Amino acid sequence: MPDSQATLSFLEARILGVLIEKERTTPDAYPLTLNSLSAGCNQKSARDPVISATDSEVQSALEALRSRVLVLETYGASGRVLRYAQNFGKVFGVPAASVALLATLMLRGAQTVSELRANSERLYRFDDASSVEAYLEELAARSGGALTTRLSRQPGSREHRWAHLLCGTAALPREASAGETITENAALAERVACLELEVAELRAAIKALAGEPGQ
Structure with missing residues (x-):
C-alpha cells in the first residue's frame, strides 16, 4: 500500500469521515474550519464511539492527513479563515458509493448491510441492500489492499456486520x-x-x- 494510503489513526479516520459527511450534508459550510471539524468529530449523534478530541489533537491529525494529500487546505471565498477539505476518493481511487460506505463505517463503526444502507442514505442513495453488499465485497477484494472486511456473525444476529480496515485489522467484538x-x-x-x-x-x-x- 503506498504511503498516501498507509494505516490511519482512529482520529484521522474520524476526521475524514466527518469531512466526507459534511461535504454532502452541509455544503454551504464546507470546507470546514478547525472549530467546525472538531465539533463534528465530537458530535454526540451518529457517532460510535463518541469521543472528546481537543482542537490541538485534531490539528495534529490534520497535519498528518495533509502530508498524505488526504486533506487539502483552503481559505475559501472569504480568504480569512483556514478551512479543510477531504481528498479521500481520489487518493484511494474509489467511487462515490464506496466513499460513502467507508465514511459511514469510519463514523459509526461496524454495521450490517441494512444499517449501512440506511445510515449512508444522506451521502449516497443505494437502490437496494444487494448493491451495498456488492460495493463492500469489491472493497474487500481490492487489488491494492482490502479496505473492508466481513465480521463473523454475532450470536443471535441474523446478519453479518462489516468493518473498514483503514486503521489496520478490524477490532472484533469481544464475547x-x-x-x-x-x-x-x-x-x-x-x-x-x-x-x-x-x-x-x-x-x-x-x-x-x-x-x-x-x-
Missing part, C-alpha cells in the same frame, strides 16, 4: 466467557442487595424524622 458472565451477575446481585439495604435505611430515617414509629 464474555461463561465464567466472566457468572462473576458479573454475582457482582450485580451484590450491588442490588446493597442498594435495597440503603433504601430501607433511608426509609427508616425518614420515618424517624417524621416521628412515625418504626415497623
Whole structure:
C-alpha cells in the first residue's frame, strides 16, 4: 500500500469521515474550519464511539492527513479563515458509493448491510441492500489492499456486520466467557442487595424524622 494510503489513526479516520459527511450534508459550510471539524468529530449523534478530541489533537491529525494529500487546505471565498477539505476518493481511487460506505463505517463503526444502507442514505442513495453488499465485497477484494472486511456473525444476529480496515485489522467484538458472565451477575446481585439495604435505611430515617414509629 503506498504511503498516501498507509494505516490511519482512529482520529484521522474520524476526521475524514466527518469531512466526507459534511461535504454532502452541509455544503454551504464546507470546507470546514478547525472549530467546525472538531465539533463534528465530537458530535454526540451518529457517532460510535463518541469521543472528546481537543482542537490541538485534531490539528495534529490534520497535519498528518495533509502530508498524505488526504486533506487539502483552503481559505475559501472569504480568504480569512483556514478551512479543510477531504481528498479521500481520489487518493484511494474509489467511487462515490464506496466513499460513502467507508465514511459511514469510519463514523459509526461496524454495521450490517441494512444499517449501512440506511445510515449512508444522506451521502449516497443505494437502490437496494444487494448493491451495498456488492460495493463492500469489491472493497474487500481490492487489488491494492482490502479496505473492508466481513465480521463473523454475532450470536443471535441474523446478519453479518462489516468493518473498514483503514486503521489496520478490524477490532472484533469481544464475547464474555461463561465464567466472566457468572462473576458479573454475582457482582450485580451484590450491588442490588446493597442498594435495597440503603433504601430501607433511608426509609427508616425518614420515618424517624417524621416521628412515625418504626415497623
